[in-house]
Amino acid sequence: MRNQSFLLFLAFSVCTTAIAQNNDSIQFKKIANDIFTNSTAYENLRFLCKQVGPRLSGSPQAEKSVKETYRMMKEMGADTVYLQECMVPHWVRGAKESAFLTNTFGQRIALNICALGNSVGTGKTGIKAEVIEVRSFKELEELGVKEVKGKIVFYNFPMNPTNVETFRSYGEAGQFRGRGPAMASKFGAIGVMVRSLASNIDDYPHTGATNYNDSFPKIPAIAVSTRHAELVSNELKKKKGLQLFFKTECAMLPDVKSYNVIGEIRGTEFPDEIITVGGHLDSWDLAEGAHDDGAGCIQSMEVIRVYKQLGIKPKRTIRVVMFMNEENGLRGGRKYAEVATTENNKKFIFALESDAGGFTPRAFGFTAEETVLNKLRNWVPLFKPYGVYEFSAGGGGADIGPLKPLGTVLCGLRPDSQRYFDHHHAANDTFEWVNKRELELGAINMVLLLYIVDQYGL
């Protein structure tokens, strides 16, 4: 191309981009206004939290949540809504759990605890043994079988308060919940108590899945509230060798049948290019699963409602997925990818997940090639008025992760993370702690991103 024609071409490109962005900015405003004014997200979340409630995989409430989100997407006018069968683990907490520490004076101090998800129970009689505190796996290894055998290991690793991103601290501390029981069993421990993964000091124990290692016996494992973790630690500073008792009657039952719930708006130009958006429908059994992840489910649906309301017809097919069993198995996410692999005529170009709470959105994180990410970044200025300032490298989500081998661009909504771990997996993850405008602002940004990806491809 000659220099002059190149300059003309460049000027033309800049102009058309500017015009496109201006039109998009008008469309963005329409979408945002409609969501702030007419969204059913908040009331649907209320329903999911209050009328369905805790919905761990395999529970009657999980079954009810399948039915109710199917209904919601139907009512929103999805072109089609269907169920995708998957077998899920069926873990139950059983009878009331309890624990106490016997202190220096022989007094029993009741502790706020809960069994870790997927844990085996102690049975009705419970277990009692000397409790031994560690703050790292290294410390555990140094103690070795000699010091650990027959005891209860207490992992007391607080979430690091100095990381601005609380998910980073969650990742660092999370290994003790995930691998701690298996590691302690390796050294002959008979039980494990983990400090709750919470960024605040309060009285709620926070559950979450643990993963046993088949090479070692499965030993019962509980989480203790952060306040009581401090208490136990202080008591142990006064005197080593204190006895801890705990009783849990949880159990893993045989797998049961469950479903992902999928709602679609069919693409008008490229119906075989699939844009996936979703959150997970299951929640822990202790709370309403408001932030984790009722919010993500309800935000994901909002694209159906607002597209139908405003008469927006996507070029590509948008699939809204309520994933089942993220919390203690990821079976729904895996099943979705497995089925996707067999749909040879379809191309899974993009997947967006919301599973970090219904808080004010701040960024999107992408697992994508640099060129794709840079292309997307051209649109960031249009997102700024809605509070999203950054499209960062890295991100996605547990449920959409299995799509990666298909070459799908993965993306996760990144809301402000300061409050999340006060509620995560605990009894205070309730509807009251979700703010309507924050929830909607997350939904707005999600729909805006889907709109751009649908309009311009990747």
Place this chain on the structure above:
Amino acid sequence: MRNQSFLLFLAFSVCTTAIAQNNDSIQFKKIANDIFTNSTAYENLRFLCKQVGPRLSGSPQAEKSVKETYRMMKEMGADTVYLQECMVPHWVRGAKESAFLTNTFGQRIALNICALGNSVGTGKTGIKAEVIEVRSFKELEELGVKEVKGKIVFYNFPMNPTNVETFRSYGEAGQFRGRGPAMASKFGAIGVMVRSLASNIDDYPHTGATNYNDSFPKIPAIAVSTRHAELVSNELKKKKGLQLFFKTECAMLPDVKSYNVIGEIRGTEFPDEIITVGGHLDSWDLAEGAHDDGAGCIQSMEVIRVYKQLGIKPKRTIRVVMFMNEENGLRGGRKYAEVATTENNKKFIFALESDAGGFTPRAFGFTAEETVLNKLRNWVPLFKPYGVYEFSAGGGGADIGPLKPLGTVLCGLRPDSQRYFDHHHAANDTFEWVNKRELELGAINMVLLLYIVDQYGL
């Protein structure tokens, strides 16, 4: 300057700036880590909310808050703490307020209401009259004396949900609380009921100051919860001419003596250059004033604690001010500027205010010359890891506003605004709704900004 030497100079400048920014980034991390780990902000706020409580100007609690924040700054090691006397209005709410609407069937529907701040009361007998709903001053004017005289005007203007910045909607709707009673009086109304300035629908009435116009009689004015504003509006749709009763026994008493509380760290190089930072100590009488503005007060003090803790000695003098009477008179802010005007040897170079809630910080807004703002913007990249992405034009705060004639650069912390107006001036502005990490992150960014201004001047 010759071309080559200019380039050398440029390279040198870039390098020294880079080195300075690198050192600052290390200092930033030290400050942030210390606040996240050792801050007393959250516990001090708890004390202010729970042990002092609502602290409207002139109340015993306001007096107590003066004493307690004086103590806190002393304990933090301020070089000096002192009181700055100012006379403040003394408005009292009086006995229990009540209101009811008589509906179509003659049934009395009790309404959740509260008197507007500075309002006159109805007296023990209350007032009863036909209620007439308007949504604008234009509508009121069109009705005129003929339709308004002897009636109670109900301003039912909801906060616009489509503004992402809720303060914008507050500004638009706020005129009815501020000028509504005076305007209605002009047309002969005997009372006013204003829809609460809240972004959600709930049962809390939100108070706030109204400003009478001396040309017209002062008539009693109340705010009604948003849910009941909707209710009254719906009843009036069914039948016009319904009767509203309300009773308030509030009154404005003579002015009383009160104080701004000022804590200082003396500058080592330029002690006469004053950097002011503050929030307002008074709060409405209905709640604990946690977000408004306990948070801002406590965040402001944090600069003293962290500087002393880390041994940072400011070049300039940092003055932390607890302003009295922002809510219903602004006497403290005016007094501070008035005294500043007389301190001829001092230069009030910069003032930072936090009065938008203890939520996650997102930006700072500046009232400054373009060149100054652009200089400050060089530091934005260092703030991004702490969640502040923007130094925007425009901003400051009510209490520091009176410093403007002195040429002071004014700045306001801009936290995320989605939740603020669910709590603002209502009984649910309580400590429980402040998140520790969000409060601290606000304090961190405030200290970082003060650090930059102190180190490099303006």
